Amino acid sequence: MIKVPEPLEDVIVNLLRLANTKLPEDIGWALEAAAAWETNDIARSQLGGIMDNVKKAEFAGRPMCQDTGIPVFYVTGKIIPGTEDAIRSGLRKATDTIPLRPNTVHPITRKNPGGNLGKGMPIIRYRPTDDNFTEITVIPKGAGSENMTRLAMLNPADGIDGIKKFVISAVLEAGGRPCPPTVVGIGIGGTADRCVELSKEALLVPADSVNDDKDERELEEELFTILNSSGLGPMGLGGDTTVLKVRVMTECCHTASLPAAVNISCWASRRATVKISADGSAEYRQK
Ligand code: SF4
Known part of the structure; x- marks a missing residue:
C-alpha cells in the first residue's frame, strides 16, 4: 500500500516543472x-x-524552450489508484502555472482543447510490477x-x-x-x-x-x-x-x-522521474 502524496496532481506539476526548466546533468556535461x-x-x-x-x-524557473512539447508518461511499479486523473489534472495545472505551451490539437479539425489534453492525451504507458513503490517518468518532446x-x-x-x-x-x-x-x-x-x-x-x-x-x-x-x-x-x-x-x-x-x-x-533532451515510496515521500531525479 502506497500512501498517496496529497495531492498527487502537484507531484505531477513538480515533475513537469523539473523536466522543462532543468536540463539533465548528463546532457549538460x-x-x-x-x-x-x-x-x-x-x-x-x-x-x-x-x-x-x-x-x-534554470535560474528563472522557466522552460528552456518555447516548444514545451507533448509529454509522454511512463508509470512503473505499484500503480497508485487515480494516477491517470492526477496526471491529467496535473498537466492542466502545469500548463497554466509553469506555464507550458498548450500544444495538443485534434488532428483533423486542428481545434485545441487546451491544457495539453484532448482525445488520447496525455500519452501514458503503464508497466506494473510487484515493487512497493511507484515511479513516474516524463519525457516532453517538441515537434x-x-x-x-x-x-x-x-x-x-x-x-x-x-x-x-x-x-x-x-x-x-x-x-x-x-x-x-x-x-x-x-x-x-x-x-x-x-x-x-x-x-x-x-x-x-x-x-x-x-x-x-x-x-x-x-x-x-x-x-x-x-x-x-x-x-x-x-x-x-x-x-x-x-x-x-x-x-x-x-x-x-x-x-x-x-x-x-x-x-x-534535440539538445533540449528533457526527462524527469519521481519515485513515490510506500511512506508517501516523493523523490525527484533526472537520472
Ligand atoms: S527541436 Fe527542441 S530545441 Fe528545437 S524548438 Fe523544438 S523543442 Fe525547442
Whole structure:
C-alpha cells in the first residue's frame, strides 16, 4: 500500500516543472564536452548560446524552450489508484502555472482543447510490477525533433549495414530541424509499433551511462563517430558536434522482419522521474 502524496496532481506539476526548466546533468556535461572539443567557431558560439539559455532557464524557473512539447508518461511499479486523473489534472495545472505551451490539437479539425489534453492525451504507458513503490517518468518532446522520427521495415538481408545506412540518412536528412546537437534513440527489432516505442525509450537512458550489451554498444560508438564526422554541426550550421549521444535498444523480432526506428531528441533532451515510496515521500531525479 502506497500512501498517496496529497495531492498527487502537484507531484505531477513538480515533475513537469523539473523536466522543462532543468536540463539533465548528463546532457549538460555532454554539451560542455562538445564545446571543449569543437574546432568550428560558429559551432562553439551556438553551443555557448545553448548553455547560456539552459542556465538562464534554470535560474528563472522557466522552460528552456518555447516548444514545451507533448509529454509522454511512463508509470512503473505499484500503480497508485487515480494516477491517470492526477496526471491529467496535473498537466492542466502545469500548463497554466509553469506555464507550458498548450500544444495538443485534434488532428483533423486542428481545434485545441487546451491544457495539453484532448482525445488520447496525455500519452501514458503503464508497466506494473510487484515493487512497493511507484515511479513516474516524463519525457516532453517538441515537434521539431519528434517530426523527424522514422521507421524502416528493413529486409533481414539488409543486415547491420542496412540499419546503419537508414540511421545515418535519417539524421542527416533531418538536418538542422531537430535543433542539433541531438541525442539519437534507435530501436531495432520488435514489431513496427514496439520498435518506434523502443527508439523513444532509448532517449530516457542517461548519456553518461555505458551500454552493457556489446553489440548495441559497438553500434552506438560507430554511429556516434560517423555522425559527428558528417560536418552537420550544432543547429545544422556546421561543426564537429552533430550528436551528443547515440543509444541503441534491441528486442527480438520475427525471423522475416528487421524493424529499425530512429527517434531524435534535440539538445533540449528533457526527462524527469519521481519515485513515490510506500511512506508517501516523493523523490525527484533526472537520472
Ligand atoms: S527541436 Fe527542441 S530545441 Fe528545437 S524548438 Fe523544438 S523543442 Fe525547442
